[in-house]
Amino acid sequence: MTKRYVLVHDENKCIGCQACNVACRSENNVPESVTRLQVRIEGPYGNFPHLHFKYNRVSCEQCENAPCVKVCPTGAAYVNDDGIVSINEGKCVGCLYCVAACPYKVRFINPETRVPDKCDFCKESRLARGEEPACVSVCPTDALTFGDANDLNSEVRKLLDTKQNYQQKVNLGTEPRVYRIPSRRGGIKA
């Protein structure tokens, strides 16, 4: 695997405007009833008057050790050369094992193809043309940064080397490739 595409979501810069969500929908022709990407506004956290919200991006984490790939009986869920977790529609029987096994709950059945669907970093459209994923390019606050972490000079690499960051559910050993820069604001449960 030569590429190691990662996505960094800066939770300080994010304002939860859903521009990424909408851009994803139109770029990838996601049917109305389902979605590949949400930014959930969680909270408020902290105590009055120091209240703040958390902006939680929910989309495929492109796990390096992907449970969805491991459980798929036919190999329809697989990892591409670029490290992107992909789906071979022809091999899929729709057993939903991958949907159930994904710890981030980001797989869904596409009502049109009857096959699991999820974020693929726009690999067939924008990435193939050398562009960034739709969500990244449309973000008004530049909260999203995308790139190849194997490239020492890439922006993502610099960001991750210099800023505090975390990944979700690391204890499960999935090694997600979505990194998050946590909100600087603190707080303790009331």
Add this chain to the structure above:
Amino acid sequence: MNNIWGSMEQYDPVVWNWIIAVYLFMAGLSAGSMLVAIGLKWYKQSRGLPTEGLPVIKAAAVIGPVAICLGMALLVLDLTKPFEFYHILLNYNLTSVMAWGVIALLVYIPLVFVFAALVFEKQVLHFAPWLAGVLKVCRQLEGSLNKLIFALALGVGVYTGFLLSAMISYPILNTAVLPALFLASAMSVGSAGNILVATLFFSKKESDCIEQVHRIEYPVAFNEALCLVLLFVGLNFSGPAAQAATAAITTGAWASVFWIGVVGLGLVVPVLASTLAPKAWRHTKGFLITVSCSTILGVLALRHFVVYAGQSYIS
């Protein structure tokens, strides 16, 4: 509710539903009834007793193939692409428990039909005399075939548990106890199913083999109860998410299913019935039918509880 970020419907953590629960039940029933019947056969043979025409073995020869075929039919219908299920027979990803299950079932299913054909040899030959040659060969191999079926039935029983425990983010499912629990409960539903079908269709007089099947019920029920205790005690020591999941047996609708169905019908009723019931009742048809139905419902409840409550708590 309307969120700015859209509908939450597709994020329902319960992905596999009652169809899968019934499939897991059917697979357990088939495997369990085979294990009990073959075990009984070996027990009798080792004592030099005849095994021909035992009602419990006849019952297993019916339950074994019928239950697994019904289960498979449900499973295929539940796929989002049922007409393309053959892909699962052509492509195998060996890190997937389901792929191993498919391999085991591919061998198991034809063999239980052979088992049934040997038990009902006369009837089969009456309708299909052309099978005589094949059955003769099978009869010669019967000893090895039974060992193979026994091993595969163990595999099928255990695999249904591993199928769920491979899902790493559900604390109730992601434990090593689950396969053991499923195997133990498969044995209890298998013996109950054998007794039920045997009393309903095959036994003419009160039969001693039912007594022997009864005898394995205690250790099996004990193991099942032990696995349940281990499961929930284990959760209590495995971090906050797992601890939160123990609420599955204290609150909500699935807690009632657990206490009334799994513990009550599945464990308490059968054990009390066979310890406290007066001797005179124990071999009456009504008693046998009631107790085995209770066990069967208990195991059905267990599969539903594990599938639903298991998926409701995510870490």
